[in-house]
Amino acid sequence: MSNVHRDDFGSKLGMWLFILTELLLFGGLFITYAVYRYLHVDAFHLASQELDVPIGTINTIILLISSATIAMSITSIQQGRKKLTLWLIASTIILAVIFLVNKYFEWGAKFEHGLFPGSDYLDSLGYGDVLFFGLYFFMTGLHAFHIIIGIAVLGFMFYYVKIDRLKPDNFQLLENGALYWHLVDLIWIFLFPLFYLIA
Amino acid sequence: MTEEKHHITPYKTYLAVLGILIVLTILSVAITQIDLSRWATGAALLLAGIKSTFVLLIFMHLRFDQKIFKVMVGLIIALLVVVIFITMLDFLFR
Numbered sequence: 001m002s003n004v005h006r007d008d009f010g011s012k013l014g015m016w017l018f019i020l021t022e023l024l025l026f027g028g029l030f031i032t033y034a035v036y037r038y039l040h041v042d043a044f045h046l047a048s049q050e051l052d053v054p055i056g057t058i059n060t061i062i063l064l065i066s067s068a069t070i071a072m073s074i075t076s077i078q079q080g081r082k083k084l085t086l087w088l089i090a091s092t093i094i095l096a097v098i099f100l101v102n103k104y105f106e107w108g109a110k111f112e113h114g115l116f117p118g119s120d121y122l123d124s125l126g127y128g129d130v131l132f133f134g135l136y137f138f139m140t141g142l143h144a145f146h147i148i149i150g151i152a153v154l155g156f157m158f159y160y161v162k163i164d165r166l167k168p169d170n171f172q173l174l175e176n177g178a179l180y181w182h183l184v185d186l187i188w189i190f191l192f193p194l195f196y197l198i199a
Numbered sequence: 200m201t202e203e204k205h206h207i208t209p210y211k212t213y214l215a216v217l218g219i220l221i222v223l224t225i226l227s228v229a230i231t232q233i234d235l236s237r238w239a240t241g242a243a244l245l246l247a248g249i250k251s252t253f254v255l256l257i258f259m260h261l262r263f264d265q266k267i268f269k270v271m272v273g274l275i276i277a278l279l280v281v282v283i284f285i286t287m288l289d290f291l292f293r
Contacts, residue, residue: 009265016268020275027279031286038290053228060224068217071208071258078207175260182259189250192224193243197231 008172015176019183022146026187029139033194036131043128048198050115051136052106056196059102060188066095067185070154070178080168082161089158092181096151103144107137136195143191146184153177206263216257223250 037044073088110133114121117134157177160166166174227246231239256262261269 012264013267016271020271023275023279027282031283034283035286035290038287053232057224057228061221064217064220064224067254067258068213071213072210074260075208075210075213078205179259182254185258186251186254189247189254190244193227193231193240193247197227197243198240 006170006172011172011176012179015179019179022183022187026139026142026190029135029142030190030194033135033139036128036135037198040128040131043126044132045198047125047129047132048195050110050113051196052109053196055102055106056192059099060192062095062099062102063185063188066092066099067182069095070181074171074175074178077161077166077171077174078168082164085161085174086158089154089161093151093154093158096147096154100144100147103140139191140195143184143187146187150181150184153180206260208257208260208263212257216253220250220253 069088070092073085073092076084076088110116115133116122117130117137122130122133154177157166157174160173223246227243230242230246233239255272261272
C-alpha cells in the first residue's frame with residue numbers, strides 16, 4: 001500500500017463540474033422566477049408578504065454557520081486534529097437538521113392557511129399567487145432535497161474520518177463534501193432575498 | 200498532481216467571513232424592511248452577490264486553488280448573466 005494511485009486534482013475538478021451543473025439548474029429556475037415576477041409584479045409583491053421573514057433570516061444564519069463549521073473541518077483535518085474535525089462535521093449535520101425542522105414548521109403553517117399548490121384557496125387568489133407559491137415550494141423544496149442529500153454525504157464523511165479513511169494527508173473527499181455543502185449555502189443566499197425580502 | 204501543496208486557511212479567517220456574512224444578511228433584511236421601494240430588491244441582490252463572492256473565494260477555497268477553477272466558475276456565471284440578460288431583453292422589447 002506504499003504507492004496507491006490518487007488524483008486529488010481530478011477529484012476536485014469532477015466535483016466542481018458537478019457543482020457547475022447545479023448552478024445552471026438553479027440558474028434556470030431563477031430565470032423562470034425573474035420572468036414570472038416581471039409579468040406579475042404586484043401579485044409576487046403581495047404573496048411574498050405571506051412568508052415569515054424572521055424564520056427565513058434565522059435559517060439563513062443557521063446555514064451560514066454550518067457552512068463555516070464544515071469549512072473549518074478542512075483546516076482541522078489538515079492539522080491532524082481528528083476529534084475537532086469530527087465535532088465540526090457533527091455540528092454541521094446538527095445545524096442542517098435544525099434548518100429542516102424550521103422548514104417543516106414553515107411549510108406546515110403555509111399548508112394550514114391553505115397555501116399549497118392545487119388548493120382551492122390558492123387557486124382563488126389568481127395566477128400570480130399560484131406562480132409565486134408554485135416556484136416557492138418547488139425551489140425551496142429542491143433546495144431542502146439538496147440539504148437532505150448533504151446530510152447523508154456529511155454522515156459518510158463523519159464515518160470516514162472516524163475510521164481514518166480520511167487523514168491529514170488524504171482528505172480530498174472531505175473537501176468535496178464541503179464544496180457540496182457550500183453550494184447548498186450559496187443557493188440559499190439567493191433564494192432568501194428573492195422569496196422573503198421582496199415584499 | 201497528487202503532490203499539490205495545500206493552503207491551510209486559519210480558523211480566524213473563516214470566523215471573520217462568517218461574521219461578515221451574518222452582518223450582510225441582517226443588513227439586507229433591514230434594507231428591505233425599511234423599504235427603499237424598487238431599489239430594495241436591487242440592494243438585496245447586490246448584497247447576495249457580495250455574500251456569494253465571499254463563500255466562493257474563501258469557504259470554497261477558490262482564492263487559493265489553481266486558476267482553472269476560477270476560470271470555470273467565472274465562465275458559468277458569465278453564461279448565466281448573458282442568458283438572464285437576453286431573456287430580459289426578449290421580454291422588454293417583444
